[in-house]
Amino acid sequence: MTNFAQNxxxxxxxxxxxxxxxxxIQDVNLYYGSFHALKDIHMDIxxxxxxxxxxxxxxxxxxxxxxxxxxxxLIPGCRITGKVELFGEDIYAPQTEVNLLRKRVGMVxxxxxxxxxxIYDNIAYGPRTHGVRSKVKLDAIVEHxxxxxxxxxxxxxxxxxxxxxxxxxxxxxxxxxRCFAVQPDVILMDEPTSALDxxxxxxxxxxxxxxxNEYTIVIVTHNxxxxxxxxxxxxxxxxxxxxxxxxxxxxxxxPTDKRTENYITGRFx
Amino acid sequence: xxxxxxxQLHKLNEEMIRMGSMIEHAIEQAGILMASRDAExxxxxxxxxxxxxxxxxxxxTLCLRLILMQxxxxxxxxLVSSALKMITDMxxxxxxxxxxxxxxxxxxxxxxxxxxxLLQQMGPAAGTMVNRxxxxxxxxxxxxxxxxxxxxxxxDALFNDxxxxxxxxxxxHSEFGMQLLDALMIAKYLERIGDHACNIxxxxxxxxxGTYKGDKL
Numbered sequence: 001m002t003n004f005a006q007n008x009x010x011x012x013x014x015x016x017x018x019x020x021x022x023x024x025i026q027d028v029n030l031y032y033g034s035f036h037a038l039k040d041i042h043m044d045i046x047x048x049x050x051x052x053x054x055x056x057x058x059x060x061x062x063x064x065x066x067x068x069x070x071x072x073x074l075i076p077g078c079r080i081t082g083k084v085e086l087f088g089e090d091i092y093a094p095q096t097e098v099n100l101l102r103k104r105v106g107m108v109x110x111x112x113x114x115x116x117x118x119i120y121d122n123i124a125y126g127p128r129t130h131g132v133r134s135k136v137k138l139d140a141i142v143e144h145x146x147x148x149x150x151x152x153x154x155x156x157x158x159x160x161x162x163x164x165x166x167x168x169x170x171x172x173x174x175x176x177x178r179c180f181a182v183q184p185d186v187i188l189m190d191e192p193t194s195a196l197d198x199x200x201x202x203x204x205x206x207x208x209x210x211x212x213n214e215y216t217i218v219i220v221t222h223n224x225x226x227x228x229x230x231x232x233x234x235x236x237x238x239x240x241x242x243x244x245x246x247x248x249x250x251x252x253x254x255p256t257d258k259r260t261e262n263y264i265t266g267r268f269x
Numbered sequence: 270x271x272x273x274x275x276x277q278l279h280k281l282n283e284e285m286i287r288m289g290s291m292i293e294h295a296i297e298q299a300g301i302l303m304a305s306r307d308a309e310x311x312x313x314x315x316x317x318x319x320x321x322x323x324x325x326x327x328x329x330t331l332c333l334r335l336i337l338m339q340x341x342x343x344x345x346x347x348l349v350s351s352a353l354k355m356i357t358d359m360x361x362x363x364x365x366x367x368x369x370x371x372x373x374x375x376x377x378x379x380x381x382x383x384x385x386x387l388l389q390q391m392g393p394a395a396g397t398m399v400n401r402x403x404x405x406x407x408x409x410x411x412x413x414x415x416x417x418x419x420x421x422x423x424x425d426a427l428f429n430d431x432x433x434x435x436x437x438x439x440x441x442h443s444e445f446g447m448q449l450l451d452a453l454m455i456a457k458y459l460e461r462i463g464d465h466a467c468n469i470x471x472x473x474x475x476x477x478x479g480t481y482k483g484d485k486l
Contacts, residue, residue, distance in 0.1 A: 224340075224342060225340055228342070250485065252342045252343060252346075253342070253343060253346060253347065253479055253485075253486060254343065254347070254478075254479030254485065255343055260343075261343050261344060264342050264343055265271075265341070265342060265343050265344065265345050266271045266274070267271065
């Protein structure tokens with residue numbers, strides 16, 4: 001078994017500029033039954049940077065995101081060819097232990113999905129699953145994770161409160177804190193602010209910018225301004241193909257492909 | 270899609286062309302004034318500058334509203350941001366044409382000094398630069414924009430020659446002292462108009478290609 005929790009974990013050096021390649025995606029094709037959802041995708045996702053995936057609905061960006069921690073495995077009829085390497089290891093190799101992969105590659109969804117339990121237990125759930133039993137250790141993990149998610153001050157006196165009772169913005173930050181608790185390398189975010197108000201969105205965006213000092217972030221967003229605000233690299237998808245990838249500044253000021261230009265300027269999609 | 274946005278961008282384009290033709294007219298009139306020295310005509314050129322200033326405000330408001338409401342990116346953002354920069358140069362060209370007219374409108378004591386031929390040539394030379402810079406914007410013609418930038422050397426060379434000639438005249442005809450200084454001011458205004466035309470051409474290149482003075486912005 002490939003132990004993704006222990007093997008070749010990226011060494012975190014906050015503020016380091018060039019941390020190498022996190023995901024190396026080679027010639028990936030993905031099918032839902034007969035539908036060809038991803039076509040010949042080649043891309044490198046750099047470590048400890050924010051990479052935004054943009055494109056119209058149905059273009060394959062969320063499919064690609066889910067293929068990075070094998071969430072697509074759960075979809076009947078889904079088939080993938082090609083190679084996805086995480087820091088040099090093929091995540092689709094037969095010996096890969098998927099639970100450990102998902103520990104290392106966390107995910108935050110469009111709609112906050114806290115577990116129907118207390119705030120504390122939401123955070124402690126992952127570490128407990130991976131064998132942490134000490135109350136002292138769990139307390140420390142919960143506080144550390146909530147602090148990193150800029151939620152601690154808001155909930156520290158109500159850790160036993162149901163996670164279902166806090167606001168949507170707080171729930172989303174709780175889900176991010178839940179990712180932190182298992183010390184991932186990567187956090188995948190699938191339209192994480194589309195259900196949030198502008199203030200909650202702003203808090204999540206600030207958080208993303210802080211997170212990239214320690215984590216690789218891949219974010220799917222329909223909000224062009226959000227991609228421009230928080231991402232270092234942007235990749236444009238259309239009809240299952242990756243059309244263009246580049247520095248966010250360049251892509252939004254002077255895209256090289258006409259289809260990218262037409263999409264980001266709102267001429268189609 | 271985005272038909273309202275496209276209509277506003279079209280309007281921006283039209284307003285830019287309108288402001289361009291206003292400053293082309295102003296500099297053309299300044300050239301005529303250098304020969305005619307018609308004070309009454311000069312006052313109408315000075316008065317017309319208010320309209321150039323007003324047009325600048327209108328375009329500025331339109332651009333800021335486009336940025337606020339439409340949050341343009343890529344070529345749209347380049348067009349709007351270039352327009353915002355270009356109107357500053359266009360407004361200055363209008364000011365400098367009015368400044369030339371103001372010098373000419375002033376009464377002269379004693380014998381009138383006839384402006385040298387080289388100075389008279391500077392008017393059309395700078396005016397052509399402005400015409401072509403505006404034309405480059407209208408046609409989104411990067412080659413023409415480059416030609417404008419290169420032609421600035423011609424105006425600069427004329428300015429240097431005019432300076433030398435005025436200096437020689439000053440040595441021989443001290444009675445024209447103040448008028449010679451005014452002529453030097455006019456030459457400097459025309460040289461600056463050439464510089465502003467260059468700036469416009471550089472922003473045309475950015476609007477079309479995303480490159481400004483050789484750098485990708």
